[in-house]
Amino acid sequence: MSQTLPALLPLLVxxxxxxxxxxxxxxxxxxxxxxxxxxxxxxxxxxxxxLVVITSDGTILAHQVxxxxxxxxxxxxxxxxxxxxxxxxTVLAIASVLFAMATHEARARFFHPFVLILxxxxxxxxxxxxxxxxxxxxxxxxxxxxGLLAMMGAKLGAHxxxxxxxxxxxxxxxxLVGIALVYATAGTVNLAELHGAAKEDPAVALxxxxxxxxxxxxxxxxxxxxWLTRTYPMTSPAVTALFSGIHTKVAIYxxxxxxxxxxxxxxxxxxVALVITSVTMVVGVLGAVGEKTTRSILVxxxxxxxxxxxxxxxxxxxxxxxxxxxxxxxxxxxKASLFLSTGAIEETYGTGEIDKLGGMLKREPLIxxxxxxxxxxxxxxxxxxxxxxxxxxxxxxxAESHYAVAxxxxxxxxxxxxxxxxxxxxxxxxxxxxxxxxxxLTYQQRMHGKRYLRVEAQAETPTLTVGPPTAxxxxxxxxxxxxxxxxxxxxxxxxxxxxxxxxxxxxxLLMGWSATAAENLLNPMDYVRAVNGA
Amino acid sequence: MSIAIAVGxxxxxxxxxxxxxxMIRIVLGFVLISHAANLMLFAxxxxxxxxxxxxxxxxxxxxxxxxxxxxVLTAIVIAFSISMFMxxxxxxxxxxxxxxxxxxxxxxxxxxxxxxxxxxxxxxxTTESGxxxxxxxxxxxxxxxxxxxxxxxNSEAAAPSAETxxxxxxxxxxxxxxxxx
Numbered sequence: 001m002s003q004t005l006p007a008l009l010p011l012l013v014x015x016x017x018x019x020x021x022x023x024x025x026x027x028x029x030x031x032x033x034x035x036x037x038x039x040x041x042x043x044x045x046x047x048x049x050x051l052v053v054i055t056s057d058g059t060i061l062a063h064q065v066x067x068x069x070x071x072x073x074x075x076x077x078x079x080x081x082x083x084x085x086x087x088x089x090t091v092l093a094i095a096s097v098l099f100a101m102a103t104h105e106a107r108a109r110f111f112h113p114f115v116l117i118l119x120x121x122x123x124x125x126x127x128x129x130x131x132x133x134x135x136x137x138x139x140x141x142x143x144x145x146x147g148l149l150a151m152m153g154a155k156l157g158a159h160x161x162x163x164x165x166x167x168x169x170x171x172x173x174x175x176l177v178g179i180a181l182v183y184a185t186a187g188t189v190n191l192a193e194l195h196g197a198a199k200e201d202p203a204v205a206l207x208x209x210x211x212x213x214x215x216x217x218x219x220x221x222x223x224x225x226x227w228l229t230r231t232y233p234m235t236s237p238a239v240t241a242l243f244s245g246i247h248t249k250v251a252i253y254x255x256x257x258x259x260x261x262x263x264x265x266x267x268x269x270x271x272v273a274l275v276i277t278s279v280t281m282v283v284g285v286l287g288a289v290g291e292k293t294t295r296s297i298l299v300x301x302x303x304x305x306x307x308x309x310x311x312x313x314x315x316x317x318x319x320x321x322x323x324x325x326x327x328x329x330x331x332x333x334x335k336a337s338l339f340l341s342t343g344a345i346e347e348t349y350g351t352g353e354i355d356k357l358g359g360m361l362k363r364e365p366l367i368x369x370x371x372x373x374x375x376x377x378x379x380x381x382x383x384x385x386x387x388x389x390x391x392x393x394x395x396x397x398x399a400e401s402h403y404a405v406a407x408x409x410x411x412x413x414x415x416x417x418x419x420x421x422x423x424x425x426x427x428x429x430x431x432x433x434x435x436x437x438x439x440x441l442t443y444q445q446r447m448h449g450k451r452y453l454r455v456e457a458q459a460e461t462p463t464l465t466v467g468p469p470t471a472x473x474x475x476x477x478x479x480x481x482x483x484x485x486x487x488x489x490x491x492x493x494x495x496x497x498x499x500x501x502x503x504x505x506x507x508x509l510l511m512g513w514s515a516t517a518a519e520n521l522l523n524p525m526d527y528v529r530a531v532n533g534a
Numbered sequence: 535m536s537i538a539i540a541v542g543x544x545x546x547x548x549x550x551x552x553x554x555x556x557m558i559r560i561v562l563g564f565v566l567i568s569h570a571a572n573l574m575l576f577a578x579x580x581x582x583x584x585x586x587x588x589x590x591x592x593x594x595x596x597x598x599x600x601x602x603x604x605x606v607l608t609a610i611v612i613a614f615s616i617s618m619f620m621x622x623x624x625x626x627x628x629x630x631x632x633x634x635x636x637x638x639x640x641x642x643x644x645x646x647x648x649x650x651x652x653x654x655x656x657x658x659x660t661t662e663s664g665x666x667x668x669x670x671x672x673x674x675x676x677x678x679x680x681x682x683x684x685x686x687x688n689s690e691a692a693a694p695s696a697e698t699x700x701x702x703x704x705x706x707x708x709x710x711x712x713x714x715x
Binding site for chain 2: 132136139143146147150161162165169172173176177181184189
């Protein structure tokens, strides 16, 4: 294998990190920050696509950073799984940044730098072949997230940020303790050297259990899920969409990676994962019943879906892992699409409360269609990617004769559909509340100031969008005119909804990639050989 | 053994502090628990099986394992930066969180100490007053951005005097909160 390509891997961390720092330096030039951020993310996306294509035949790229000897250097390893996850995450970051630019959040000086540094941490965490570096990169990813959450959630108070930081610091400390125990028992933290260590030595298995527990907190698995539902709705929709696709999913990736290498897919502990995932699925979907805003319902569903994704760990068969990886990729896209399309309503009408909204199907047909597509995909109806994902998961569960788990998965998906219908009937159907318009105007005024309300007076019914003002703005503010979600707020959600449709109709392509990734997880010897040979 | 006892004591103290309601105490709890984790990392280098770590008391390779020390160094930096961020969060708001008694909130005390009734922390930070929300830059037309929205003047008018902050400020803060939500 050529040495030049793996040597480029550290750039995925270094470039966003450096350009993020540069973004802080360009203080007055907002346009440069926009270009810098989107350009870097597009570049990362291109690189990730190239990696997906290269690794699609099972190739594993490995590089010892700085060309230090194996065992001393930080190993960066890219196999099919990390490349796929990285690719989808860059797409989500691009969609969320576009949304944030439309809501003017991205005007904040630190928004783009934070996103870039976050992405540097993400690619590091996905590529590293060393548990301690995993900890470091997760922290690199989390630090800008704390900033984003506090910055964008300030209108709701620091409540969410406090819980988020406390829980994550607690989990990180536990992760550090777990790493210390792994080092004490196995004498190394290099994943390639740790291959199968937990299968042979119960002490290492216990240490690995601490590591997995800590990462499960970050993945919001029941019973350590409480923080997620109390923090994600406490920030802006753009940031929620970004976090939903990235944070918990990096943790899920780490669970898969560690279980494959450290535990070598040990069959003795699989039942634990199956019990936990079943409980996670049920608790998540039932929790959503009591929620009143679109975003908190969606966040509870996220927990339920995390259960589905982790069924793959509990099965650890070729079919199960393929289905779970497909589910992971599908879920990241769909969830972000839902957050962005309901977020567009929230950003325009000033509320996400189901009781205060209604009649959006008539008013915003484009968002209604986008939401419908993503919601049906989430619930698992054809022809969207969700159907393929759920079908494959249930098939894999039945193949291992875990009938109870399969039954839970089916029942939970019915409840998911009911919950999506709750949002649908509450927000999109029914009569429009009388004070909808007024609330929207008050909200826009508070968020953007009068000057940023522009009136499209040429249209048949004058509409009001966010943007530099025109002469008629005050006239409209005084009277009752139509408020409308601007197209630029809808586009990111549509983009992601199109992807789920694409992967539903062309599931073969993504299924093939997921199968390669699953094979790499099942046969970690390839990974070990790649690291040792690099 | 001494390390094990130290880890136990630090963790016990940290858990005690976590049970308190004030954010500052929780932050201090995190400081202690991260010390406990760092000591565990040190112990992972197997201090018990190594020689004395003084020059001249044996082979350098037997005296210490450099890897856990590098880990600890990294972990200290991370824990420190996050603790600082948490301290900032502890003083930015006063009224939106039940982890803090309004009278005892550090932000209130700091603001009251200065007699600064215009301080955002005196009322609890909101969108209108907060630099934390958006950068104060200039927009395309060269005007300052963002424009201060209405509502700020109103609550400043309703501001309590510096002498009696405890009696009136919570109410002022509550109305502000109601407006923003």
